[in-house]
Amino acid sequence: MNSPNVPPTPRPVVGPVVGVVGAGQLARMTQQAAIALGVELRVLANSRDESAARVIVDTRIGDYRDLSDLRDFAKGCDAVTFDHEHVPTAHIQALLDDGVAVHPGAEALVHAQDKAVMRERLTEIGAPCPAWRRVSELADVEAFGEEYGWPVVLKAVRGGYDGRGVWVCASADEAREVVDSGVPLLAEAFVPFERELAVLVARSPHGQGVSYPVVETVQKDGICVEVIAPAPDLAPEDAAAAQRIALRIAQQLGVTGLLAVEMFATKSGLVVNELAMRPHNSGHWTIEGARTSQFEQHLRAVLDLPLGSPSLTAPVVVMVNLLGGPDPDVFSRYEHVMANDPGVKIHFYGKDVRPGRKIGHVTALGTDLDEVRARAWHAADCLRGPNDV
């Protein structure tokens, strides 16, 4: 018989196990948060050389398109989540049916995989969208262009990211090649935006929701290059409106975990552009710039723990992506960057350096927007290295 005053034999601590399908930089940065919380991270990787596989002991090699690999992977996980959005929803549903806690679930994630389903649902719930229509023939595109004007934006219904799968067509002629490729498409009216904003929110299975401050994102060639938090000169009522839209989408779509809502700011208001349901490039600034990083927030959400404070830790936070240059020896350039600016934060993802590839990011924090932007850009430019070697 146990006396209540005799402590039980201590058992080894094993924190909750969170499985992340995919082993890119998002899973890698999630490991930093997992280490603090004592959460045991497991990743499903293609190879042990991947960004996250280099820093996560419990790396399993497998194919996210294979249900039996996913089932093996999920065994013993307290929650399963994603580094990317490519896992077939049928497989996710099968895991859910097995009793695995998958976040986000299939019914939510489909909206981040299928842009037509996303547009249908957003239209249904009254979230602001550009005019849009599924198109299958050139005549559909022409009719759409007649109705809403040119250029027409064609988007692959599935599989695009970082500007891939998006074509801005000035005429039917330009649309022909895209339509002829046979990729399922939707057409969207071109949005003449003033700038791009993003809102990152988290929602837990309990239904608790939290929004980070609205940020401005700067894209180049379809790739995010810079994020400014908070979005400069954004009226508080406009910021609140953007946050309300994002929280409402998370709630209506049943998102669990993080949801990033990319928006266009136009003269006549906000328009939702894209959704992502995972830690997002527009939230990397939160590692140092928010009291709770997006990676910790995602872990809290998928484990159904109370969400953390999204408040800023500095008046201005700027993140600039580090894209690979021709000289891959980024590390040799640390010395200059660190000596020049002892406060800038370098993040390098342990990926092969290829020109144009996202290989890291830098974050600067401070009070003066121009100064903080200059610091972040200087660091990123230096780390990228010379354009010819």
Next chain:
Amino acid sequence: MNSPNVPPTPRPVVGPVVGVVGAGQLARMTQQAAIALGVELRVLANSRDESAARVIVDTRIGDYRDLSDLRDFAKGCDAVTFDHEHVPTAHIQALLDDGVAVHPGAEALVHAQDKAVMRERLTEIGAPCPAWRRVSELADVEAFGEEYGWPVVLKAVRGGYDGRGVWVCASADEAREVVDSGVPLLAEAFVPFERELAVLVARSPHGQGVSYPVVETVQKDGICVEVIAPAPDLAPEDAAAAQRIALRIAQQLGVTGLLAVEMFATKSGLVVNELAMRPHNSGHWTIEGARTSQFEQHLRAVLDLPLGSPSLTAPVVVMVNLLGGPDPDVFSRYEHVMANDPGVKIHFYGKDVRPGRKIGHVTALGTDLDEVRARAWHAADCLRGPNDV
């Protein structure tokens, strides 16, 4: 022939390799910084269950007292450093003679291993010390007590930490048992201190030095329980004096990496108590509370990179250690703590929970000292759990 305009074939990125001897929580938290910098961390562990071994892929099992294990471990490391101070200096010297970059080196580290050598050297360089003397017989202790008064503090020359190896003896009778144990000892005059302070500095092989703000540490039963940054109500000139002492010790002792200097604040000024040459409990607050965490700073120093900014990220930062209680299920108490305070930061080391053992820490940040302390203590008390289960 290579044209200068043709980029070289990208080669796989492998960041610099830093080997850490020992796999406790210090190495574990260093991994968070290493992930950001793209530094490849390797640890020498006793077992794969240790705190750092759970989160570092390149974990080698071996004995830090065995030179051939250390030599195998050091192969391919750009720098070797320590999670603890127990590696024999003869082995460190052998590695240095092999050409390994070991930081700190043997000539510095001996001062953190041998309290008599430390006192001799500090006295030599004029750093403030209590009266002290090597003692080997009870008569030595009695003579010391006659000269400097009772109580006399006896310290094991080697091996003590967290209050172990320190005996405060009110009389010769109390000293008898300690002396009879045969442990090499030194006697120190008891310092009637007002409070304890600590200064954490970093020094690189280049000779660059950086000091964090002076903190107040609160000990209970010889174990650090709380750290307040910056030390409340410390006059700027006193803070500067403490930082000067620590930077001078680092420079004079040739420390490379971090040096923590624990001090007593007395009515008549500062007295150096202990030295540690590694990331230190008194610096855990820097993870969120300083622009550069002590773990990143240590990596920068041992890789001879420019040191990072030690500036505070909030006016008040309080860290409270989480000591194990009788109920090991710390994780089940996250919900309450997180719901109660969305801004408090939990760190849990993935160690077996045993009563009184350091198993994690919490950090709170803010502007009001009393409020921030109350938040940190509330979180730590809740995580520790009930005293009887």
